[in-house]
Amino acid sequence: MNMRHISIAKGADGIAVLSLDNADESVNLVSASWLAEMEQAIADLTADAAVTGVILTSAKKGFMAGADLKLLVDGFETMDRRQAYAFSQRATAMHRAIEKGGKPWVAALNGLALGGGFELALACHYRILVDDRRAVVGLPEVNVGLLPGSGGTQRLLRLAGARAAVDLLLSGRAVKPDEALRLRIVDEVVPGAELLDAARSWLQSGPDPVRAWDRKGYQAAEARGVLVPETAVLFTTATAGAAKAGRNLPAPIAILSCVFEGMQLPFDRALSVESKYFARLLTDPVARNIIRTSFLSKQAAERGLRRPAGVPPSRVAKVGVLGAGMMGAGIALVSAQAGIDVVLIDRTSELAEKGRGHAAGVLAREVEKGRRTATDAAAILARIHATTDFAGLDGVDLVVEAVFEDTAVKAATTAKAEAVIPAGAIFASNTSTLPITQLAEASARPEQFIGLHFFSPVERMGLVEVIMGRRTSPETLARALDFVAQLRKTPIVVNDSRGFYTSRVFQTFIHEGAAMLAEGVPPAVIENAARAAGMPVGPLALLDEVTLDLPLKIVDQTIAEEGDRYTPPPGVPVLRHMRDVLGRGGRKAGGGFYEYPAGGRKHLWPGLAGHFPARSDVDGAQLTRRFLYIQAMETARCLEEGVLITPQDADLGAVYGWGFPLWTGGTLSYIDTVGIEVFVAEADRLAQAHGPRYAPSAWLRQRAARGEGFYPPAGATPCAA
Structure with missing residues (x-):
């Protein structure tokens, strides 16, 4: 039978x-x-x-x-x-x-x-x-x-x-x-x-x-x-x-x-x-959310759902990585692990070798834990060639630039690389915030210029945010996605804007935490409210890890380039006070919102109470809701503006990019879980209490009036964004 x-x-x-x-x-x-x-x-x-x-x-x-x-x-x-x-x-x-x-x-x-x-x-x-x-x-x-x-x-x-x-x-x-x-x-x-x-x-x-x-x-x-x-x-x-x-x-x-x-x-x-x-x-919607994002959407992305049709498949045999810091070293390592020859370039031999040393350290730990043989590790490390000479880029299929987050530095690096690389090679920037279209102005071939935003630590984080500049060609997108597939990572595809998608929304989380501190919310309550939502780390701890310099640099650069069109996030005054007045710029600076005693566990800095007096009438559940709503609202704006193209990319980026809680399925799934009509009504209440950053746009209100969420019911035709 x-x-x-x-x-x-x-x-x-x-x-x-x-x-x-x-x-x-x-x-x-x-x-x-x-x-x-x-x-x-x-x-x-x-x-x-x-x-x-x-x-x-x-x-x-x-x-x-x-x-x-x-x-x-x-x-x-x-x-x-x-x-x-x-x-x-x-x-x-x-x-x-x-x-x-x-x-x-x-x-x-x-x-x-x-x-x-x-x-x-x-x-x-x-x-x-x-x-x-x-x-x-x-x-x-x-x-x-x-x-x-x-x-x-x-x-x-x-x-x-x-x-x-x-x-x-x-x-x-x-x-x-x-x-x-x-x-x-x-x-x-x-x-x-x-x-x-x-x-x-x-x-x-x-x-x-x-x-x-x-x-x-x-x-x-x-x-x-x-x-x-x-x-x-x-x-x-x-x-x-x-x-x-x-x-x-x-x-x-x-x-x-x-x-x-x-x-x-x-x-x-x-x-x-x-x-x-x-x-x-x-x-229960939790199971639906988890399965849809972490399995169905993830597998579809990895199988090339967003890859343009009609472009022949490609493989990268040799890649150039410009900048041997933590990001560049991580990109070099995962590329070598995928069998790709890597030219790792930095401005001094010491810096380039330090980047290769990072790869060597990771591989050595894997050997020690029995996850890899010593022979395999040696073969991977042998594929990484550390140098200061851009001539080593001859014959590369793709370049990933991971130098200092500064437009002028990136422009100079682009020009030096394009003088050497083959005419058909792709140039990708690993920038986390600078617009790709703006960076591509330094390129003689903007159609072959794209953003590949990796997440740190690269060897452990599976997401890559692929950013299309205004002149990026479909062929370049297809080849970039092929490279991401070679690395066995999960891609999302977004359109160009300042901060793109993941960095733009992630910043709302950390700035909301700083704003709460200014409002008189006790710092421990802020951290616990974020963890109660399902965030892996509280916003104050995250600010210490990324350093206060980074979000402030992003703000200052945006003010310089956009002027009065830009409204700084609500947490900026707190960050400036911490860094510029108190001299507490984060963990690397010796301390920030937390203290880091030698040989002891980190703990919140007791001095915060003297500069940000705490209230006692705090609703922890309301704080948790604020963290989820502010991130979901900014995601909806990204979809409305065309930065995001699909809700699937939004949710994958949220969960795997910065750790938005998996139980929600991601930022847009969270809105659907709450119910778009309920979400808009609650957002209006939050806007009245805390400011216009929570206010729904006319576009979102219209969707709510139609009862139109971001995912269609089973068997229905997907709705246009």
């Missing part, structure tokens, strides 16, 4: 082999059509008296990757909680049909089994995993704001015990064969060539097809001592940790509740509890 997603071969020995083989995808995925085929196949195999046992395996390299995430996002848009519960129960019933069909099933896991794929394996009576480091198993649903919805929490609990189950479910981590065997979530680990023979041998041993939890009188070991101190401490500690780490994430608490309640119930009732919690999460 052959179907679209599976095939079945029945042997004369009574053993049937059911192979997962999704004809529509490179991996096996849980989908509605796959589920229907599995239901039919299980019923047929159960009814066939000639079949005595079933081997469940895969015809692909991996066993099963889990659910089709687009299906889950569509489910959020189309299902209410009752329908989501039924959706979970249908998959649960399919797994129970395997367990209770009276015939033993063995999962022969030939590769990774994650999420719904591993839940399917857990429903089998025995699991054999191939002995391969890449053949990991796990239940990572927490990472997308969900929990396993077809028995995973309850089977994991009963097989591995509460402590291991809680660890695996809350971390979402995948485990390798040796650990999976130790945790008892697989029963054997064998070489790949022996996998099917081992499965057949187990079936021929005459195993009992009744699971332990389906025997009369069964009770989970932990349930018998659910109120003993060890179990109480486990769940109390895990709940406190989940609440603190998750903040606005509902999945960790739901998982703990599901496990705690399920361990005290008969198995089928526990499965019903799991489905109820799954339905609650699936119909």
Whole structure:
């Protein structure tokens, strides 16, 4: 019997082999059509008296990757909680049909089994995993704001015990064969060539097809001592940790509740509890937001969604990096890691070699931690050639300029490079704020000039903001995106403006924090309110790290070039007072909003109270809302002005560029989650209380009047910006 997603071969020995083989995808995925085929196949195999046992395996390299995430996002848009519960129960019933069909099933896991794929394996009576480091198993649903919805929490609990189950479910981590065997979530680990023979041998041993939890009188070991101190401490500690780490994430608490309640119930009732919690999460916007941005939009961007059609694919064999500071050194490292030869140039040999030394240090740490071999690290470092000689740029395919953030310095560097590089080479600036069109005025070939804004530290940050100048050609954009793909980074594409998108919106966050200090908000409350929103670091701590010089330089340069057309951000007076009056310019200057004692932990500078007297009537929830609203409002302006082209790029840039909280899905997803009508009304209230920076534009008001968010409902035609 052959179907679209599976095939079945029945042997004369009574053993049937059911192979997962999704004809529509490179991996096996849980989908509605796959589920229907599995239901039919299980019923047929159960009814066939000639079949005595079933081997469940895969015809692909991996066993099963889990659910089709687009299906889950569509489910959020189309299902209410009752329908989501039924959706979970249908998959649960399919797994129970395997367990209770009276015939033993063995999962022969030939590769990774994650999420719904591993839940399917857990429903089998025995699991054999191939002995391969890449053949990991796990239940990572927490990472997308969900929990396993077809028995995973309850089977994991009963097989591995509460402590291991809680660890695996809350971390979402995948485990390798040796650990999976130790945790008892697989029963054997064998070489790949022996996998099917081992499965057949187990079936021929005459195993009992009744699971332990389906025997009369069964009770989970932990349930018998659910109120003993060890179990109480486990769940109390895990709940406190989940609440603190998750903040606005509902999945960790739901998982703990599901496990705690399920361990005290008969198995089928526990499965019903799991489905109820799954339905609650699936119909919560947090899961939708996380999946849409961190998986669907991210994967689409990495697959070249924004790449102009009709331009032949390209690869960079040699790249020039101008400037060997932290950014330039990081760009050189990731380029060399991608197999590209790098010419790293700075004004002195010492500076150029220092940049190469940064790469050497990162590689050495990777070798020390076992993430890379010494031979591999040496080969990467050998691709980086540090020099002061621009003649080394001969033959490059692309240049990335990462020199001092000054228009004149960048112009001089551009001219020196273009005197050497081939006529067809692309010139990219890593500027974070200066308009690309303005920088391209120094170029003899502005059509080949583009912005590539990397984020620090480059070796760890996955986003690259690609900025189109007014004269940048589609071919240049395509080739730049090909280079970003070579580096295995995630691109967003934006149009030119001062600060582009990410730097422009990020500045609203740090300046809002400084403005709150001037308003009399205690500094600790400011920092805590930002973290309560889900920001990774408070604005005052961030200002110390970037130094107060940087935002003030951006402000001063904009004033010089735009004059009265520019309204400085509200936090500028505080920054000037801190740096120019108090001499506290940030961490590099010895201290700023924080003190940095030698050998001790940093802490807020006590002297702030004497210069910015604090009030006691502060609403922390209102501060949290302000941080989210000011960033979302500036993002909406970027979309209105055409700096942003798509809401997907906006949300990717927010989450992966400066750490806007993932639970929101990004700045524009946040507006949709709040509801655009509610957002505009609240923004008006904030504008009256705190100034016109919160005021919605006529364009945003019109969208709100039409009830038109930034993402269309499932199945609808996308709205124009």
